[in-house]
Amino acid sequence: MFTYLEELTVTEAEQVRKTIQALFRQTCILQVKYDPATLTPRDNPQYEICARHRGFIENYIEVLGCELIHDAQEHIFRLSGEHMPRENLSLTSTVILLLVRLIFRDRIMGEGLNAPLTTLREIREYGKNTNLITEKLTQAQWREALYLMRMHQVIDLPGAVKDVEDDTPIYIYSTVNLFVTAADINALIEKYREEEDEYETAEEIIYPDTDQ
Known part of the structure; x- marks a missing residue:
């Protein structure tokens, strides 16, 4: 094999070698x-x-x-198989990924060939409207989610993740569909709503209405 x-x-x-390393790092x-700032497409040498x-x-990767x-x-070229690297997403990063998938779906369905762009402000708004984000997230939580999505080629953005502001354009690639399917969206939304209902019920038990 290595004779090749x-x-x-x-x-x-x-x-x-670097392309194989990239496959295992970013899936x-x-x-x-x-370039999400200019929407200028450029060929990716690693694809070639x-x-x-x-x-x-x-x-090579079959041996692994x-x-x-x-x-x-x-x-796209992508890795598959039981032994591929797995990313353990935090609950918050999973929710943000889900929201990005919802935005991508709405962009494609509603605006045809228009670029699927979003911003942190819009992601927060989607989170509020779907009740998937019920509290203010820290900068560290946002950065973790953005970094992971960028690394796995789900999004792209101008500059560094740490410099992303509320209205910084975030370009969403169709690869988001590889991570979150339509069925996943419905299942996750239902799951989080059930968890939220359980949490509110627990709060009512712990803090009963003293006026009654």
């Missing part, structure tokens, strides 16, 4: 990435590396118990 790398130039062999590689060296990469999936419709 030895037959490549030093530069190209290093590009293949998927998109063909086109966007995946396409050119697909056979070798497939064999994973599979390389090419989604021709979405124009």
Whole structure:
């Protein structure tokens, strides 16, 4: 297997290694990435590396118990399989990811080919309207969610995560569908509403109305 790398130039062999590392770090590689500030598309060199060296990469990651999936419709390469790295999302990050998926769905369904952009302000508004965010989140919680989504190619944004403000444009990629399906949305919303109802009931028991 490694004879294949030895037959490549030093530069190209290093590009293949870095592409494999990127796959395991971020789960998927998109063909086109966007600058959310200008909406300028640019080709992703690592996608071309995946396409050119697909056979070798497939064999390599198969040894590690994973599979390389090419989604021709979405124009991405992604990892699959029982042994692929798993991200343990916190409850807050899961909720924010769910809200981003809801916004993406509304953008695509309601505005056709218009860019699926959002902002922290809009995510908070969706959280309030769906009752999925019932308290003020800390900056650390927002940064954790944004960092993970950016790392896994779910969103893109101008500059560093720490510099994101309320109205900073956040570009949502269709890869959000890989992490949260329509069925997941309905199930999670129902789950969180049930948990909220249970919490409110518990509060009523602990703090009964003294006027009665």
